[in-house]
Amino acid sequence: MSAGTQYYIATILVYISVNAIASWGLDLQFGVTGVLNFAFILFQAVGAYTAAMLSLGPPSSNGGFQHYPFGVHLPFPVPIIGAMLVGGALSGIVGLITLRRLRSDYQAMVMLVVSVVATVVIESVIGLANGSAGLSLIPNPAHTISGVSRTAQSWLFVGICWLCMVLVGVIMYGLVYSPYGRVLRGTRENEAAIEAMGRDATRARMQVFVIGGAFGALSGALLAEFIGAWAPSDWLYPETFVFFTAVIVGGRGSVSGVAIGAALVCVGVQQAVQYLPIGSDPTVLASLEWIITGLLTMLFLWMRPQGLLPERRRRFSIPELRKLPAVGSEGAVELDA
């Protein structure tokens, strides 16, 4: 396999893992708990910027052509962990403002606005993160390992990303398939009822906001380290919608489904469109990507709202009971609504 092919495959693998991590973060909020977080892409951005500043040298390094508040040049994995902490914390602050008092539809709109506001602020206040030019020359931790080829370093970074993905996946399984996950799903299903059973729905939402935000930030951190640059054009607010599509296509609340959804929607559609034999006007191809994303969402909400791999129905097997004949329920003949 040529080096070029290897880089390409490595890129695809990195993007799959990064998008799976991000989609899981959104799934925890939207799919499992029912929070419409239209600002999700912002937390990916926060993670990317944090990781960039934690791993870059001071702003004066590299000829001082970019402006940012600080650069501390910390070794891997500190920038990634720092990104998660900052992403989670900021998510918590946004959650505190919006989740406590606002109606659910207003929440969604306020999130949308928050996402736009963040873009405007970052573009306008150059000192925060170098404006719309964004930060570049972000070091890739795998490239610091000497004595191996560039291809090997690429594969090493793929390894880091997939390790992170597996870890986040395990955490997702742990959270979703547990009594805690049951409370989250209860919050999604019926807020009044879950509160009447003694669970605090707002607290549940806050928690998933923080955890999901941290996952989003992790994805951003990995992405920024991989591509070596991060700019506002990477996280315009419609990008959040791609993750929503991934969650809907994969299956809301389904951990493995959402991973598949992320691979298909966030990576697959984009790649597939490039190979479509329909002439080579790149503008049309880019439009087509968005059109397909929109169509996929509508198609799935119509034909298969539960997604490719639906949320797993929890069955609690008790061996002895299995042997009993199914009890014909008197309710089965009931005719009322």
Add this chain to the structure above:
Amino acid sequence: MPDVDALLVVEEVAKSFGGVHAVDGASFRVPRGSLTGMIGPNGAGKSTVLSMIAGAVAPDRGSIRLDGQEIAGLPSPKTARRGVIRTFQNASVFPHMTVLENLLLGVPPWSGETVAAALFRRHRWHREEAQQVSQARNLLERLGISGMADTFAGQLSGGQKRLVEIGRAMMSRPKLLLLDEPMAGVSRTLAPVIEALIADLRNEGMTVVLIEHELALVERLCSPVVVLAQGRVLMQGEMQEARANPEVRKAYLVG
């Protein structure tokens, strides 16, 4: 009845929505171990009183004491943790969760429901959960819907949803159970089942407050009854007294 052992004491609670006095200084007591009926014409404020006791609505003034402790104004989850569990006028289940899971959410908040426990103490909550699952299965057996343990609650009929909702409340072993028109939307076949279930709960010594329209049912089940009209308590006593009370008759005629 100052001498009875009251589990719940409601004094002078009031609530208005946009200038309309839904509840206007209501006071009554719920004796421990009783099945107290709450009746009154439409718009009398029964559901609002129930919501205030359950913490879903904060009263404008007045006091609500459970076992002598003030619970007025506590938010719904905290009230529930004190042992006050309610059902809703529209049977309120978690539609995309199985019947069994609905019941498991009836268990009072427990250690398996924190992030840390979910991730790091799986062994422990697995064991606890197994016990709860077997309890829930027994309860389903008793409710007569054990065959539907793995059915999504949203797919059930209205009466079955009501059974699940009451079952979920029973799982929590409440100190005080508040039932808001449990017969609403229930078919004729299932109504007697639910009535028998409520009677059983009373016989087992659970304290229950029941809002109900059908007076015959209230008469069969409840003692005492609290009669509300226009946000005030007209009387508290036995059903026969209520029927005899001219004020109550007037209120029902007006209502």
Add this chain to the structure above:
Amino acid sequence: MSVFISALGFGVVTAAILAISAVGFTLQFSVTNVFNLAFGSVMTLSGFVAYWLNQVGVDIWLAMLAAAICGGLISVAINELLYEPFIRHGVNLFGMVIITISVGLIFDHGLQAVVGPSFFSYNAPAGKALHFADFVLTRQELAIIAIAAALTAVVQGALQYTRLGKAMRGLAVNPALARACGVPTRSVIALAWFVSGALAGIGGVALFLDISTFTATTGSEFLIVIIAAAVLGGVGSPRGAVLGALVVGVVTEVGGAYWNPQLKDVLAFSVMIVVLLVRPQGLFAQLANERAVAR
């Protein structure tokens, strides 16, 4: 002072465009409860219809009328062919928000695939600037303000005093009751979509005239500000939408004049968020109050 006055004048222009669109957005939401994020695309599409007419020599104000009719028809079509079927299919309100986003994306990028990523402008001179004390406005801007004032007054009056308007309000507050009282639900809803789309069309043309160049995604970008105005006023209240538009318009321009103009939108959005935190139902919301949107 003169800076303040002139900024105030500009604020009123922005507010006028916002008000036309925000009233359309909020009216349709209050009647149908669909948070229609494809509204911006309807603005763009109608704006382009006006552009094509303008290109073949139609006067821009006439083209605006055509855009209004076109926007109304597109809006009704979207509802009949997409939203209604999805609602009947059992998609909940959150799902509908996502569907409206999808529709908006498909429209915007479909249009972009046809017209390309290029810039467009109407062939319509802004006219000489008129000075009233420190207010400086062009004839075009004055016309837009007049149109906005007239339209919002007509919509408000129609809601208040005509039978159809009352039916619409009834449907907004309590659909079941309205239906029981013999309100012809289907046609009233269709009318709400038409009026909303027509206002989107007029708002779109007014916006494109005002900013002088536009692309296939300009309407959707402006939608966020429209939503801010509508939410600020209390979604579902046309009067609130006008008030919200005024607040957003004036705050952005006056704030921009005295503070960093790059951050003027941020200022408006912050006002919106703060107002919502203090008054979660919005500034002016009787209708919205009645129907907290839950799942």
Add this chain to the structure above:
Amino acid sequence: MSTRNGTRLLTVGGAVVAALGVAAWGSNSSAGSTGNAQSKSSGVKAAVATTGSVEVAIFHAFSGPNAAYGPEAGAGCYPAERLINAAGGILGHQLVCTPVDSKGDPADAVPAANRMIASSSNLVGVLGGGSDTATSVVPLFQQAKIPVFSTTGQSAFDKTKDTYFWRILSPDAAQGSAMAAAAKKLGFKRVAALFGNDSAAQGSAPTAVSGVKRLRLKVVANQTLAVGQTSYRSEAQAMSTAKPQAIVSEADPQTSATFFSELSQVGQVPKLITDPVSQEPTWRKAMIGAIGKSALDQRDYAVVAYSPMTSQAYKVYTAALLASSKQVSKPSQWDADLYSVADYDSVITMALAMDAAHSTKPGVYNAYITKVTSPAHGATVVHTYAAGKAALAKGKRIQYVGAVGPLAFNRYHNAGNQFAIEQFVNGNWKVSSVLSAAEIRAASGL
């Protein structure tokens, strides 16, 4: 998974495929109807290119806010493709230009670049990496050992160590200094600065402002516009109040048009000192819509790389451009676009380097790029590919002097250029004066 589930999955999968098909059909018809598909002749990707051809990628934004970058570079590449192939190709290989969409953001550009590198075996060079994506994609081409001719203006590349990086035009910082020098040269005393907050404009803004100050002109206003806003009335009002004689400005078409249309409403639009962006057709189109053609042409002074637009190389380029209407939509709109011209020179340079190296291997010919452009004693000066190829065939050393002028690459592979002030007169850009190196030094202080 049960069979039933499996069937369902299949159904859904089928539906997705169908949707893709429908979408593809839709876009196909739309592309056909507008008739501005970028290149019908070059086919889809390398896969369709004829065997034996070599490929130059136009790696730029074709969508998103910078969507003009792609067609602009195409207007340089296709004429070069036409001339090179007309001269018999490079070492027997036909040259093919292939557009690849970077979308203008790093996160989309990186996989697109990697896919391009992986999927085309005959990729010999890249035009691309504008200011929006250069820092993230140039390292990828460096790794892949493929020469990349960039039009980025970022100072990050002023002293780059990337040996496969080449830049013909001066960085934005030099552009800013030149604009300040132009303000001085044109005799303005009261000058305002107006720049978009996008990455391209922000590259030249700081040196433009500092240059104006250094030249002791009065900066009466210094504004940064948040791009893509729906109005800049407050900014326009403030600008009008400041009463500058000239505005030194760089902003994208839409932002410029919105601002200046509003400025013209509240007062007079003063003279404009702009950068090469103002020679782009999209900018002119938008600005003409905003303030009218005659007003624009009277006021606008574009400070651009000095290229003797009367030169032989330039004439050859424009003729080839106008003949390339199949691949370039409305080719005449690009004939004075500096970036298009620079991209044309880039492709010709690559081709000549391959000839000189007797190899189309990127890793080999990269070292010959300076050899065919640098002045050397006895070198034959050539202005076209055909002439260069012929001279090389005779074993001569050559110096290609392109449409932008001589390409004097320094050790950091930056060529840099002289600057001139141009005005649009009678449908053409005319040089009104040339800025000397001393004048620019006075502004930059370097």
